[in-house]
Amino acid sequence: MTEAIYKELGISPQVYQFGKKIEETLTERFVQIDKNAEYNQLKVIKAMQRHRVSEACFAATSGYGYNDLGRDTLEEVYASAFHTESALVRPQLTCGTHALAVALAANLRPGDELFSPVGKPYDTLEEVIGIRPSKGSLAEYGITYRQVDLLEDGGFDYENIRSAINEKTKLVTIQRSKGYQTRPTLSVERIGELIRFVKGIKPDVICMVDNCYGEFVETTEPTDVGADLCVGSLIKNPGGGLAPIGGYIVGKQELIENCAYRLTSPGLGKEVGATLGILNSFYQGFFLAPTVTASALKGAVFAANVYEALGFSVVPNARESRHDIIQAVTFGKPEGVIAFCKGIQAAAPVDSHVTPEPWAMPGYDSDVIMAAGAFVSGSSIELSADGPIKPPYAVYFQGGLTWPHAKFGILMSLQKLIDAGVVSL
Numbered sequence: 001m002t003e004a005i006y007k008e009l010g011i012s013p014q015v016y017q018f019g020k021k022i023e024e025t026l027t028e029r030f031v032q033i034d035k036n037a038e039y040n041q042l043k044v045i046k047a048m049q050r051h052r053v054s055e056a057c058f059a060a061t062s063g064y065g066y067n068d069l070g071r072d073t074l075e076e077v078y079a080s081a082f083h084t085e086s087a088l089v090r091p092q093l094t095c096g097t098h099a100l101a102v103a104l105a106a107n108l109r110p111g112d113e114l115f116s117p118v119g120k121p122y123d124t125l126e127e128v129i130g131i132r133p134s135k136g137s138l139a140e141y142g143i144t145y146r147q148v149d150l151l152e153d154g155g156f157d158y159e160n161i162r163s164a165i166n167e168k169t170k171l172v173t174i175q176r177s178k179g180y181q182t183r184p185t186l187s188v189e190r191i192g193e194l195i196r197f198v199k200g201i202k203p204d205v206i207c208m209v210d211n212c213y214g215e216f217v218e219t220t221e222p223t224d225v226g227a228d229l230c231v232g233s234l235i236k237n238p239g240g241g242l243a244p245i246g247g248y249i250v251g252k253q254e255l256i257e258n259c260a261y262r263l264t265s266p267g268l269g270k271e272v273g274a275t276l277g278i279l280n281s282f283y284q285g286f287f288l289a290p291t292v293t294a295s296a297l298k299g300a301v302f303a304a305n306v307y308e309a310l311g312f313s314v315v316p317n318a319r320e321s322r323h324d325i326i327q328a329v330t331f332g333k334p335e336g337v338i339a340f341c342k343g344i345q346a347a348a349p350v351d352s353h354v355t356p357e358p359w360a361m362p363g364y365d366s367d368v369i370m371a372a373g374a375f376v377s378g379s380s381i382e383l384s385a386d387g388p389i390k391p392p393y394a395v396y397f398q399g400g401l402t403w404p405h406a407k408f409g410i411l412m413s414l415q416k417l418i419d420a421g422v423v424s425l
Ligand SMILES: *Cc1c(COP(=O)(O)O)cnc(C)c1O
Pocket: 095, 096, 097, 098, 122, 124, 175, 177, 178, 179, 210, 212, 213, 233
């Protein structure tokens, strides 16, 4: 019956059988992913119970939003789940980049230096920092930036990190996910080692982690291993696919207060910020986030195993442990990237009838193809893929609100690669 409905949806019996064989080898991995999700689910429920989440928390506020019970309680829930003193979780944080920009600008002052010991940060942060000149960047406010790249083997360059830290170093930024680079994603354990090393040299330095795509992948978060600030987007993992907008910053009380004064206004801080009736989706999304993240992880592991079995290079590889939800597959030719993305699009619940094409996106130095049929525009916890049309012709794939959808998407990508003559079974 299942094979028949796959066939009606355009998956050939050969592709279905191939996927079935791969899936059968992943039982152990999936059990482990489910165990993590179980722990994280309980962590979230515990936080919600502790702070007495109740129906009154879902009521809409407007105007200034003074005494917004739902907003204040949600921030306590996030702080508890991340084991921090405080949290800022707001629809007014428009995306991950904005949350990161607020956390940086709020805690740096002219003359301070920002330091990345893990190489170049995510593309959009180049303009926030001023690595690429930009209006309103930290550089324009006299905040300098320094970075030390990871070693060839992905390790930390401890020697150069030690010499880069100086009297001006105020904040150290650590990106957990590889983003769209080829370096390995950092495990929470490795982030902890790095923070211990940095604090050993300069105890009062602020350690901030860009946690995008990493939430709930492991049973601990960077705040469990010494991060003073941890930042992410609600249209990725912690929004559980339901939050239609938003970002979060969790961490030390004083640093979060600085963030609130920067986000709203000096003097106002956390006291203002109406939530307009959307908090229900923030709560319910956070509640679902552990199992949604598990579904996305299963999809990533399945994709790695499918495409590695077919001889393509995949990062992370088929057996590696996971620290974020991103999967890269290198096809070595444009047709591969295009067919893969067409498959992901064709499997979507929304906009499956449109065909993605490569185009010259602003900010990129080559054409880029993107596949996304999402309920929330641009949401990358929903099944999505993108790839720049340039060597090595790799596609980056992430998300999947449910495992069956992630599986269908990957089978459809394989079907399209076969139809395009890039792959044969
Ligand atoms: C997505 C992402 C960001 C930026 O988030 P947006 O919501 O797209 O602005 C920053 N850092 C990393 C590692 C990301 O994956």
